[in-house]
Amino acid sequence: MKTILNTLEHPLCAALILCILFTGCAGGETGRTGSGGKSADTLPAVHACDIEDGTYPVDADSSSPFFRIRDAELTVSGDEMSVRFVIPSKSYLRVYPGTGADALTADAGDWIEAEEQGGVTVFTIPVTALNRKTDCAAYSKKRRRWYDRKLTFYADSLPAGVVSDTLTVFPEAEPVSPVTSAEDLPDVSEVPAEPVSVSLEDGEYSVEVAMTGGSGRANVSSPTYLVVRDGKAYARLIWSSAYYDWMLLGNRTFTNETTDGGLSSFEIPIPMLDQPFPVIADTTAMGESVAIRYELTFYSDSVGPKSRVPQEAAKRVLALAAVIIVGGGALHLIIQKKKEK
Numbered sequence: 001m002k003t004i005l006n007t008l009e010h011p012l013c014a015a016l017i018l019c020i021l022f023t024g025c026a027g028g029e030t031g032r033t034g035s036g037g038k039s040a041d042t043l044p045a046v047h048a049c050d051i052e053d054g055t056y057p058v059d060a061d062s063s064s065p066f067f068r069i070r071d072a073e074l075t076v077s078g079d080e081m082s083v084r085f086v087i088p089s090k091s092y093l094r095v096y097p098g099t100g101a102d103a104l105t106a107d108a109g110d111w112i113e114a115e116e117q118g119g120v121t122v123f124t125i126p127v128t129a130l131n132r133k134t135d136c137a138a139y140s141k142k143r144r145r146w147y148d149r150k151l152t153f154y155a156d157s158l159p160a161g162v163v164s165d166t167l168t169v170f171p172e173a174e175p176v177s178p179v180t181s182a183e184d185l186p187d188v189s190e191v192p193a194e195p196v197s198v199s200l201e202d203g204e205y206s207v208e209v210a211m212t213g214g215s216g217r218a219n220v221s222s223p224t225y226l227v228v229r230d231g232k233a234y235a236r237l238i239w240s241s242a243y244y245d246w247m248l249l250g251n252r253t254f255t256n257e258t259t260d261g262g263l264s265s266f267e268i269p270i271p272m273l274d275q276p277f278p279v280i281a282d283t284t285a286m287g288e289s290v291a292i293r294y295e296l297t298f299y300s301d302s303v304g305p306k307s308r309v310p311q312e313a314a315k316r317v318l319a320l321a322a323v324i325i326v327g328g329g330a331l332h333l334i335i336q337k338k339k340e341k
Contacts, residue, residue: 043131044167046155048081051130052162058130059157060085063150064208064222065310067092067138070120072153074127083153084124090116095123096137099212100146100297101276103137111139130155133219135212143301148210150219191277193250195232195269198300202228206309208302209235212276213294218244218283223308226270226298233270235298238263243285249277273300 053076060072060083072085094111096103103111115122127134133150140147155163207226211219218241225236237247244264247254249271256264271277276295283290 043154043156045132046130046163046167047128048076048079050164050167051076051081051155051158053077054162056158056162058083059154061152061154063133063219064147066208067147067149069151074130074153074158081127081130082124083127083151084122085151087121087123088119090114090119090121091141092121092123092138093141094139095125096139096146097125098135098137100137100148100210102135103139103146125151127153133217145301147208147299148212148297191250191271191279193252193269194271195234196272197231198228198233198273200228200231200233200303202230204228204306206302206304206306207235208299209237210276210297210299211294214292218285220296221310223302223304223310225306225309226303227267233273233298234267235270235296236265236267238265239281241283241285243283244281245284245289246282248280248282248291270298273298 051074055073055075058072058074060069062069067087070086070088072083075082075084092114094113096106096111098106112123112125125134125136130153133152136149136151137146138149139145205226205228206223209220209222209224218239220240221238224238227234227236240263242258242261242263244266245256247266247268249268254266254268257267258265268279274297276297278293278295280291280293283292
């Protein structure tokens with residue numbers, strides 16, 4: 001106890017300890033299982049032919065905090081790979097190796113049913129490549145609908161020596177060409193750039209958003225901000241990259257609102273809920289302007305308090321750290337004065 005009190009006498013130490021504890025709780029939902037490492041964007045794709053046959057524990061990452069992976073195990077046999085993973089809830093009945101739209105039109109026999117084991121849910125899905133985002137639609141038991149998820153499994157977490165030093169290189173699918181004129185832009189004019197009406201009081205909320213399209217190397221944060229003004233719905237999107245400079249919705253262009261060099265952010269109207277709609281987003285990450293077509297889906301039944309947005313959790317941690325530093329400083333002065341008496 002004396003050691004703890006001595007530590008708390010130093011406000012910076014106390015703040016650091018509590019920040020670690022709170023950020024661990026807030027950030028562990030969608031973080032990579034295991035010891036961490038590089039982003040998948042910087043790692044080469046690893047296929048079954050690059051890995052020795054066998055079964056290995058593998059680090060995993062999920063795009064959604066509602067579909068958090070606790071443990072994952074990779075099995076490699078010939079040219080095929082599958083991953084068996086644990087979801088620490090019983091909220092999902094089945095998954096499908098594709099998007100939610102694909103799952104709706106797929107034969108029910110292709111759905112992968114859940115295995116429930118003592119309060120957790122287990123799924124086994126096929127995987128084409130490690131270090132790449134894998135589409136995995138998940139069917140909610142409560143909501144009775146498919147939700148788009150993206151899962152990533154990391155090759156650098158496999159035991160040493162099981163991955164070949166020389167990886168098999170496959171051509172990238174659907175390469176994106178640079179935009180040189182307005183005529184090159186994909187047509188998204190069929191979507192009106194007008195916000196949909198919602199039965200919510202004006203203010204800020206959270207809403208879950210799914211994004212498809214592009215190469216899968218970039219994504220938007222989910223849940224994200226839902227802003228209601230005059231009964232109309234707008235989204236404040238935060239990208240995983242700082243290189244997006246504008247977005248096109250219908251016939252309206254929206255520019256990046258981030259001015260300090262941080263992650264790109266845009267406020268756009270939500271023209272419809274529970275249905276995918278196309279947008280164009282332009283990135284300069286490859287050295288020149290590249291416009292990419294995406295589809296966004298905002299889910300009305302996922303609307304919740306603003307505190308669910310990951311960025312809000314980070315703000316709370318910083319505010320808590322500030323309070324701890326001030327309070328710790330005051331406590332330190334009081335203890336020092338008592339010692340001097």
